[in-house]
Amino acid sequence: MMNCFPCFTSQKSSNPPSGNETNENNEQEVRPPPVAAVKHIEERETEQPPVKTFNFRELATATKNFRQECLLGEGGSGRVYKGTLQSTGQLVAVKQLDKHGLHGTKEFQAEVLSLSKLEHPNLVKLIGYCADGDQRLLVFEFVSGGSLPDHLFEQEPGQKPIDWLTRMKIAFGAAQGLDYLHDKVNPPVIYRDLKAANILLDDEFYPKLCDYGLNNLAPGAGDSMFHSSCVMDTYGYSAPEYTRGEDLTVKSDVYSFGVVLLELITGRRAVDTTKPNDEQNLVAWAQPIFRDPKRYPDMADPLLKKNFSERGINQAVAITSMCLQEEPTARPLISDVMVALNFLSMSTEEGIPDKVPILSFRDKSMSIALSRHGSCSVTPFSLLQKEGDDDSSSASSESEDDDDEKKEESKGSKKKQEEDSGDEAGSDDEKGQEEVEKPGSSKSSSSDSGSERASPIDESNATAQSLEIKYSYSSEEEEGDNERLSSSKSDKDCTSFRYDSERNHDDSPKNTSIAHDDHSDDEEEEDHETRLEHIQSSKSEAHSVYSDDDAGEESGESSLNRAEPEEGDHGSSDEE
Numbered sequence: 001m002m003n004c005f006p007c008f009t010s011q012k013s014s015n016p017p018s019g020n021e022t023n024e025n026n027e028q029e030v031r032p033p034p035v036a037a038v039k040h041i042e043e044r045e046t047e048q049p050p051v052k053t054f055n056f057r058e059l060a061t062a063t064k065n066f067r068q069e070c071l072l073g074e075g076g077s078g079r080v081y082k083g084t085l086q087s088t089g090q091l092v093a094v095k096q097l098d099k100h101g102l103h104g105t106k107e108f109q110a111e112v113l114s115l116s117k118l119e120h121p122n123l124v125k126l127i128g129y130c131a132d133g134d135q136r137l138l139v140f141e142f143v144s145g146g147s148l149p150d151h152l153f154e155q156e157p158g159q160k161p162i163d164w165l166t167r168m169k170i171a172f173g174a175a176q177g178l179d180y181l182h183d184k185v186n187p188p189v190i191y192r193d194l195k196a197a198n199i200l201l202d203d204e205f206y207p208k209l210c211d212y213g214l215n216n217l218a219p220g221a222g223d224s225m226f227h228s229s230c231v232m233d234t235y236g237y238s239a240p241e242y243t244r245g246e247d248l249t250v251k252s253d254v255y256s257f258g259v260v261l262l263e264l265i266t267g268r269r270a271v272d273t274t275k276p277n278d279e280q281n282l283v284a285w286a287q288p289i290f291r292d293p294k295r296y297p298d299m300a301d302p303l304l305k306k307n308f309s310e311r312g313i314n315q316a317v318a319i320t321s322m323c324l325q326e327e328p329t330a331r332p333l334i335s336d337v338m339v340a341l342n343f344l345s346m347s348t349e350e351g352i353p354d355k356v357p358i359l360s361f362r363d364k365s366m367s368i369a370l371s372r373h374g375s376c377s378v379t380p381f382s383l384l385q386k387e388g389d390d391d392s393s394s395a396s397s398e399s400e401d402d403d404d405e406k407k408e409e410s411k412g413s414k415k416k417q418e419e420d421s422g423d424e425a426g427s428d429d430e431k432g433q434e435e436v437e438k439p440g441s442s443k444s445s446s447s448d449s450g451s452e453r454a455s456p457i458d459e460s461n462a463t464a465q466s467l468e469i470k471y472s473y474s475s476e477e478e479e480g481d482n483e484r485l486s487s488s489k490s491d492k493d494c495t496s497f498r499y500d501s502e503r504n505h506d507d508s509p510k511n512t513s514i515a516h517d518d519h520s521d522d523e524e525e526e527d528h529e530t531r532l533e534h535i536q537s538s539k540s541e542a543h544s545v546y547s548d549d550d551a552g553e554e555s556g557e558s559s560l561n562r563a564e565p566e567e568g569d570h571g572s573s574d575e576e
């Protein structure tokens with residue numbers, strides 16, 4: 001999965017048909033390429049736009065003249081109808097954008113084109129558009145299972161509640177979609193309107209984000225905070241900086257994601273006016289509980305009937321509380337959230353994996369948080385080297401002295417780990433390899449079910465990790481400018497963890513992004529052991545779908561919700 005397709009060319013005929021999107025009778029159709037989560041820009045540049053143009057009549061026919069019975073709902077940007085494309089029989093969702101504030105056709109087309117380049121299994125795919133007269137319509141793939149609130153809050157009598165693991169899988173999938181927008185496209189796209197209602201589910205609960213990148217296409221779209229009828233809808237999800245009148249960033253999305261995660265854990269709505277006053281706002285209700293880990297399990301949705309492991313819920317709540325930090329810079333990157341959720345969505349005998357390997361994270365804060373709420377493998381770098389390979393010395397360019405020093409340090413680190421994780425400490429390093437292999441070997445069922453789907457992060461495989469580390473370690477030493485992690489020694493008394501994102505990720509090269517902290521030399525030495533390696537979620541497809549050129553070319557015409565690259569707390573994706 002997520003392979004690149006080097007055979008993409010500009011010749012349409014070379015692209016194999018893509019299911020029922022093929023329409024030989026439609027002159028206007030540009031046949032989409034085979035689905036890939038991310039495509040290289042070189043391929044992209046030679047492709048035809050992967051969207052179809054429809055005339056109004058086609059879409060009127062598809063939706064039975066926009067009949068009421070086809071109406072799926074109405075949001076900030078307009079009405080959405082279920083339809084069937086006559087030419088192919090494909091089910092679609094047709095979004096009829098409100099007419100006020102319409103773009104000119106060219107501007108609209110440019111926005112649509114930008115939107116159509118965003119392609120990920122966890123994003124609802126844009127199939128085409130219509131710009132007929134003053135009509136502006138967008139045609140999306142139809143997602144059959146309804147939206148997350150339908151399943152989480154609006155249970156039919158007799159309907160089974162979503163189980164814990166499925167909730168974590170939904171969260172993981174949503175995080176993957178968001179990570180794509182934040183980290184795999186350049187410039188990053190800020191979602192702005194992430195909420196449970198914008199997470200659609202297929203029949204197997206595979207999540208797809210909708211309404212991303214829309215706010216330039218219609219007033220209110222993608223930013224329904226401005227739309228009076230939707231204020232309550234989005235109110236509970238918006239980050240504090242929004243109310244402070246500050247610019248939204250990718251970290252504002254992380255906050256909104258935290259609210260969704262909290263909804264998944266608790267089964268409570270972000271805002272619920274039917275509850276007592278002090279419980280109406282979910283985040284306000286949860287904040288005091290975040291400071292009292294003993295109460296974490298009590299937050300769980302009663303419908304779950306305690307069918308989850310305590311460690312699992314503790315870790316999920318810990319992640320959530322990090323996402324909901326008041327200060328944007330204290331929130332984690334969605335890539336780290338995604339990695340953590342990948343582990344929480346794995347099925348093991350116990351319900352969740354024993355360990356979450358620290359090496360998976362871009363920033364250590366996440367693994368520290370998890371380690372305090374379960375067990376996180378803080379397997380030191382040098383131990384991994386030892387375990388993974390006898391000839392570790394040859395894989396690293398460090399001197400023997402350095403090696404010895406590292407061994408000493410690793411003992412210290414291990415000791416600290418033992419202290420921190422108590423019961424399991426003694427077996428951590430023995431388990432090191434085993435524990436990190438679990439995610440790769442345990443695919444989520446939802447991810448299995450479709451070829452388009454994003455895979456679990458297989459880079460958490462232990463061997464791959466330790467090899468990756470050895471390799472990059474050596475080269476970074478040579479460069480001499482590597483950033484190092486610190487062990488946050490002061491974290492013992494904390495129950496929530498600041499994510500020191502101001503200092504890292506911004507410029508981290510994709511394959512070697514190393515979190516960094518301003519710490520004393522002593523701490524740095526120790527950190528030598530535990531430096532984080534951001535393991536690409538998909539190295540082969542980590543390229544942005546936008547090259548600089550591409551972005552530049554479009555910048556005057558279409559911007560989606562692009563974040564300024566220099567602003568971001570993210571690793572930009574174009575530095576490879």
Ligand SMILES: Nc1ncnc2c1ncn2[C@@H]1O[C@H](COP(=O)(O)OP(=O)(O)OP(=O)(O)O)[C@@H](O)[C@H]1O
Pocket residue numbers: 072073074075076077078079080093124140141142143144146147193197198200210211220221222224227230
């Ligand atoms: N691709 C799709 N497949 C199936 N249903 C969809 C699709 N897109 C939207 N819907 C449904 O259509 C309805 C309206 O969606 P829309 O996104 O316009 O509104 P919203 O998300 O409730 O509000 P807003 O747009 O203001 O965020 C919702 O019930 C949504 O679940």
